[in-house]
Amino acid sequence: MIHFKRLNDLLSRKYWAPVSAVKEHKGEAMNTLYNFVSGPLAWVAFIIFFVGCLYRLIRILVLVHKKEKYIYTYMSWKYSFRSILHWVIPFATVNWRKHPVLTIVTFAFHICLIITPIFLLSHIILWDESWSVSWWSLPDSLVQAMTLIVIGSCIFFLIRRLISPEVQYVTFASDYIILAIVAAPFVTGFMSYYQWFGYQVFTILHILSGEIMLIAIPFTRLSHMLFSPLTRAYMGSEFGGVRHARDW
Amino acid sequence: MAEPAKKVEEKKIIDEGLEMGTEKLTQDRIENVINRVLKGESGARLKAYVDTCIHCGLCSEACHYYLSQDNDPRWSPVGKVKQTLWEMIKKKGKVSPDFIKRAAEIASTECNLCKRCAMYCPFGIDIAYMMLVVRRINHLLGVTPLYIQDTAHSHAATFNQMWVKDDEWIDTLQWQEEEAQGEIPTLRIPLEKEGADIMYSVIGPEPKFQAQLIYQAAVIMDVAGVNWTMPATPGWDNSDMAMFTGDNEIMGRLKRAHFETAARLRVKKIVMGECGHAFRSVYDVGNRWLGWRMPPIPVVHAIEFYYNLLKEGRIKIAKKFEEAVTLNDPCNVSRGGGLHDKARYVVNAICESLVEMHPNREYNYCCCAGGGVINCGPPYKMKRVEGNRIKAEQLFAAKARGAKVLIAPCHNCHSGLEDINHHYGLGMEIKFIGDILYEAMEKPA
Numbered sequence: 114m115i116h117f118k119r120l121n122d123l124l125s126r127k128y129w130a131p132v133s134a135v136k137e138h139k140g141e142a143m144n145t146l147y148n149f150v151s152g153p154l155a156w157v158a159f160i161i162f163f164v165g166c167l168y169r170l171i172r173i174l175v176l177v178h179k180k181e182k183y184i185y186t187y188m189s190w191k192y193s194f195r196s197i198l199h200w201v202i203p204f205a206t207v208n209w210r211k212h213p214v215l216t217i218v219t220f221a222f223h224i225c226l227i228i229t230p231i232f233l234l235s236h237i238i239l240w241d242e243s244w245s246v247s248w249w250s251l252p253d254s255l256v257q258a259m260t261l262i263v264i265g266s267c268i269f270f271l272i273r274r275l276i277s278p279e280v281q282y283v284t285f286a287s288d289y290i291i292l293a294i295v296a297a298p299f300v301t302g303f304m305s306y307y308q309w310f311g312y313q314v315f316t317i318l319h320i321l322s323g324e325i326m327l328i329a330i331p332f333t334r335l336s337h338m339l340f341s342p343l344t345r346a347y348m349g350s351e352f353g354g355v356r357h358a359r360d361w
Numbered sequence: 362m363a364e365p366a367k368k369v370e371e372k373k374i375i376d377e378g379l380e381m382g383t384e385k386l387t388q389d390r391i392e393n394v395i396n397r398v399l400k401g402e403s404g405a406r407l408k409a410y411v412d413t414c415i416h417c418g419l420c421s422e423a424c425h426y427y428l429s430q431d432n433d434p435r436w437s438p439v440g441k442v443k444q445t446l447w448e449m450i451k452k453k454g455k456v457s458p459d460f461i462k463r464a465a466e467i468a469s470t471e472c473n474l475c476k477r478c479a480m481y482c483p484f485g486i487d488i489a490y491m492m493l494v495v496r497r498i499n500h501l502l503g504v505t506p507l508y509i510q511d512t513a514h515s516h517a518a519t520f521n522q523m524w525v526k527d528d529e530w531i532d533t534l535q536w537q538e539e540e541a542q543g544e545i546p547t548l549r550i551p552l553e554k555e556g557a558d559i560m561y562s563v564i565g566p567e568p569k570f571q572a573q574l575i576y577q578a579a580v581i582m583d584v585a586g587v588n589w590t591m592p593a594t595p596g597w598d599n600s601d602m603a604m605f606t607g608d609n610e611i612m613g614r615l616k617r618a619h620f621e622t623a624a625r626l627r628v629k630k631i632v633m634g635e636c637g638h639a640f641r642s643v644y645d646v647g648n649r650w651l652g653w654r655m656p657p658i659p660v661v662h663a664i665e666f667y668y669n670l671l672k673e674g675r676i677k678i679a680k681k682f683e684e685a686v687t688l689n690d691p692c693n694v695s696r697g698g699g700l701h702d703k704a705r706y707v708v709n710a711i712c713e714s715l716v717e718m719h720p721n722r723e724y725n726y727c728c729c730a731g732g733g734v735i736n737c738g739p740p741y742k743m744k745r746v747e748g749n750r751i752k753a754e755q756l757f758a759a760k761a762r763g764a765k766v767l768i769a770p771c772h773n774c775h776s777g778l779e780d781i782n783h784h785y786g787l788g789m790e791i792k793f794i795g796d797i798l799y800e801a802m803e804k805p806a
Contacts (some may be wrong), residue, residue, distance in 0.1 A: 173405050180404030186654050200483055207724065208419055208481045215419075279418040279427075282434030283443050288416050340413040341484040347406075348485025355645065355655075357699020358723035360480050 143313050150320045151239075158324035165331030166339055173340065189350045196349020197342060199361035206361035215273070222266035225259040226295070230323070232256070235306075253306075260303050267296035287334070294329050297322035374740045378507030379462050386458040386502060394501045395454030403494055410486045411450060414439065420488060423481035425726045426471060429750035436748075438478035438488040441467050445495045465504045468495035470741045471748070474605070474732035475692040480723070489732075493607065500607030508738025512602040515565070517611050520595035520618050522565030522602055531593050533568040537576045541583075545805060548583045550575070553626065554590035559661075560628040561591050562619065564600035564636045564772060574634060577799040581667075584804055585675040589632070596622030599633050601642035605733025609650055616647030623658045631656075635663045635793045637693035637771035638731060645697060662694050664770055667798055668703040671710045677803040682712040686797075687756070687764035689718065689778060690725040691771030699723070707794055708768060711801045716764040718755050726752050728769070730777020745777065746784045753785035760789060767791045 177184050199205045209216040230236055234250040241247040251259075270292055274284045301319035305312055329335055352360035399407070421427050421437035430436045435444065445464040449456055456464075474489040482488070499505055505513075515524045525533075531552065538550040551557065561582065567574050582589045591597060596618040603611035623631050633639055640662050648656045661669075670676040688708050695701040701722040708715050720726065729749035734741065756767065756778075767782070767789045769775045778791055 173409055176405035176408065181406060183649065183654070184405070196485065200485075206483075208422075208483070211422060212419070277418065279421040279432065279434040279437050279440070280416070282437070283416040283418060283439050285416070291415075334412060334415055337413045337415050337484065340409045344409050344413055345483075345485045348479055348487065352480075356697050356723075358696050358701075360485060 143317070147313070147317055147320075150317055150324070154324055155320070158327045162327040162330060165328070166336075169331045169336055170339055173343070184347060187350050187354060188346065189354050192350045192353025193346030194349075195353060196360055197345050200345060208361075218266050218269050221262050222270075225262045225266075229256055229259045229263065230298070257303070257306070260299050260306075263299045264296060264303065267292055267299075291329070291333055291335060294322070294326050294333075295335070298326055372743075374466075374744065376466075376506050376737075376740050378505055378510050379465055382465075382502065382504035383458045383462040386461060386504070388455070388457075391456060391458065391461060391502065392454040395449050395456070395498055398494060398498050398501065399450065399454070402497070406487070406490065407494060410488075410491060411446070413484050414442075414486055415484075417483075420478040420482050420486075423478040425473075425475075425477075425729060425751050426748045428726075429748050429752075436471065438472075441472055442488055442491050446491050449495075449498070461499065461502055461504050464495055465499040465506070468492045468499065469506050469509070469605075470734055470737050470744060472732065473692070473727045473729060473734050475727035476696055477692070477724075477727060480696070496605070496607035497609070498607070505606050506737040506741070508740075509602055509606055509733050509736040512736055513606045513608050513611060516598075516601070516603050516615055517608075520615060521598035522600045523569040525565055525568055525598075527595065530568055530597060533572055534575065534591060534593075537572050537579060541576050541579050545580065545583055548579060550579050551590045552593045555625075556627050557590035558588040558629050559590070559632045560623045560626050560630075561589050561632050561634075562597055562599040562623075562639075563634045564639050565598045566600075566772060567634060574793065574795060577795045578634065580799055580804065581670070581676065581795065581802070584802060585670045587675075590626055590628065592622045592626060594622060599631075599639040599643055600636065601639060601647060602733055602736055604642050604646050605638070605736065612642070612647050613650045616642065616651055619643065620648075620651070620657050628658070630659045630661050632661045632666045633663060635770040635772065635795055637691035637697070637773055638733070641693040641697050662698065662700060663795065664694060664700045664704045664707060667707045667794060671707060676798070678711055678801050679803040680801055682766075682797045682801050684712075684765045685714045685716050685763045686712045686766045686768050686792075687716045687718045687759040688721070689728065689767060689769045689771075689774055690722055691769065691774045692725070692727050692731055694771065695725060696723040704770060704794070707798070711794070711797050712768075714763075716759050716762050718759040718764070720755075726755060728752060728771075728774040728777035729781075730773040731771075735773055735777050742780065746780050749777075749781055750785075752778070753781050753787060756781070756787055756789065757785075760787065765789065768794055768797070770794045 203216050203220045204210050204213070228251070232249065232251040233256050234253060237247050237250050271289070274280050274288060274292075298319060301315050301322055305315035305319050326335075330338055348360055352358050416439065418434070418437060418439060420439050421432070421434070424436065424438050426436040427433070427438070434440045445467055448460065449464075472489070472492045474492060476487065476489045478488050479485060512522050515522055519525065521530070534550050534552065538548065541548045561578060563575065599619055601612055601615050603609070603615060631643070633643065640660070643656055643660045667676075686708065688704060690701045690704065695704070705715065718725070726749070729745050729752060734745055767778060769778050769791055770793060775791060775793065781787065782789055782791060
């Protein structure tokens with residue numbers, strides 16, 4: 114198993130070295146902060162993320178059950194997946210084809226956003242250290258490229274919000290905040306990886322911003338991660354089963 | 362990017378219905394009604410739509426108003442939600458009477474509920490539904506455009522859209538029967554024939570202004586040997602403007618009367634004339650209000666009915682219509698019912714050549730008359746016509762490729778396109794499928 118070897122390499126070198134450096138040279142304050150954000154706060158963030166997501170999903174389903182039960186009678190697995198499938202494939206819908214640049218960026222962004230943190234070796238090491246679970250990882254160079262893709266996409270989205278009139282018109286402060294929440298873990302992660310300066314600070318900020326994003330997902334419009342498959346499935350079912358028309 | 366050269370100066374539209382309704386508003390009433398609708402009547406759909414929208418603006422180019430107004434973001438689907446529902450939610454219903462007036466104008470006269478944007482939103486958010494929620498709030502606040510409110514009153518009082526009196530209805534049918542007997546002496550328009558296969562229903566404007574359409578339908582029925590009937594009682598009108606004013610209670614009463622009339626006549630099916638919004642009301646919206654997943658008695662739109670008659674050979678074509686035609690797919694039967702391919706079968710069977718307009722089928726642009734917008738009457742006519750420049754461009758392109766006649770199998774499309782035709786100097790002739798079918802079919806000598 115290749116990754117065990119690399120894991121051991123890294124455990125002895127890259128990951129542990131700076132932490133021990135912190136311990137030896139930078140005093141207790143930074144160390145305490147690191148332990149706090151990577152320990153209890155990480156627990157809190159993950160619990161809020163999972164419980165929050167579950168809560169939001171259950172709440173919406175209870176609401177459907179209470180007030181719009183008819184929705185169930187129109188739902189169709191076939192048409193739900195037909196619709197979702199079209200929309201998760203780049204250029205498979207009219208509107209994706211109308212906006213080729215946006216389509217490439219948004220797909221690259223979402224794929225990298227989800228894949229990068231899960232298959233980053235240093236994250237896997239942390240899982241391994243705490244829970245003795247590990248899995249396949251991506252080469253660091255690829256992860257770096259993917260991180261840059263996420264950051265670049267965020268800049269693209271920001272510029273789009275600023276200059277495209279139809280987006281600008283429906284942009285609120287919260288849209289910029291959400292964008293910042295998503296960009297922050299990647300920017301700080303990139304900074305801490307290269308250890309150019311303020312490594313400890315960036316590592317702590319990286320963990321902290323990751324936790325903020327996790328907590329924000331269920332309670333901001335980042336919850337489109339949870340709800341968009343549901344809204345898409347419903348519209349797909351209506352178009353397939355009742356309207357007999359394409360919805361892509 | 363340069364500023365658009367012509368900035369259209371917006372003329373203030375005065376609508377008495379909105380003015381007088383707004384005058385009577387109080388802050389408390391606004392707040393109560395908004396919260397009653399947002400918290401009480403609506404549920405998971407609205408919540409999911411509002412929470413899921415990431416304000417990306419990708420719905421914009423779906424909207425014919427947006428495209429026709431030089432991509433002015435105020436006319437984009439999400440832009441209209443921003444100006445109405447988001448604000449109401451954000452302020453928890455504490456919005457001003459003037460805000461309500463403007464919201465009524467946006468939801469009732471700047472959106473046709475065509476649902477094209479639902480096909481362009483990556484999340485499938487139903488903005489037409491959200492505009493209907495706004496219309497519902499406006500209805501409960503008594504702030505609705507005058508003309509469409511008058512038709513809703515007509516529905517409430519007479520169960521038809523055009524204040525057609527019960528005896529006038531029967532009289533009109535008998536008049537058309539006599540007219541048609543000039544052509545086919547044995548022809549009948551069977552009234553109240555219990556146990557017929559089909560009840561034929563029309564919209565109020567047919568007996569009021571377009572009685573020849575009933576004549577044509579009667580000839581088609583007669584030649585095809587259909588066992589059909591029309592009711593002599595209220596319930597004959599399948600149209601429904603209450604659905605578009607947000608008056609769901611009246612909508613429910615209308616649809617119940619319609620279905621119960623068909624049930625009383627013990628027919629197997631309801632066949633309806635070439636109308637889009639009535640199809641939406643009977644097939645999609647009204648039936649659901651009454652608790653029926655699908656219509657309790659099958660509803661067959663004229664397009665599908667003609668398709669069946671031609672396919673089964675019950676109607677034969679004597680001479681195909683010669684001039685090149687183009688076909689406008691009505692939103693409510695195409696995007697709303699998937700009848701676009703059957704429409705093409707019918708048109709190809711009765712016409713020599715069909716020139717497609719683009720986009721077409723379920724992707725077609727709305728005519729800008731639907732969703733009750735044309736029913737909001739003369740004050741909004743120019744807004745509606747100028748709000749669909751893109752349709753004129755679409756039609757000019759079809760004309761350039763040879764189309765001379767425009768087929769619109771929907772009453773609203775028909776009237777809306779007529780205005781566009783006139784305003785932009787398109788010079789096309791507009792017809793129903795029935796007009797051409799009646800001309801082209803074999804009739805007894």
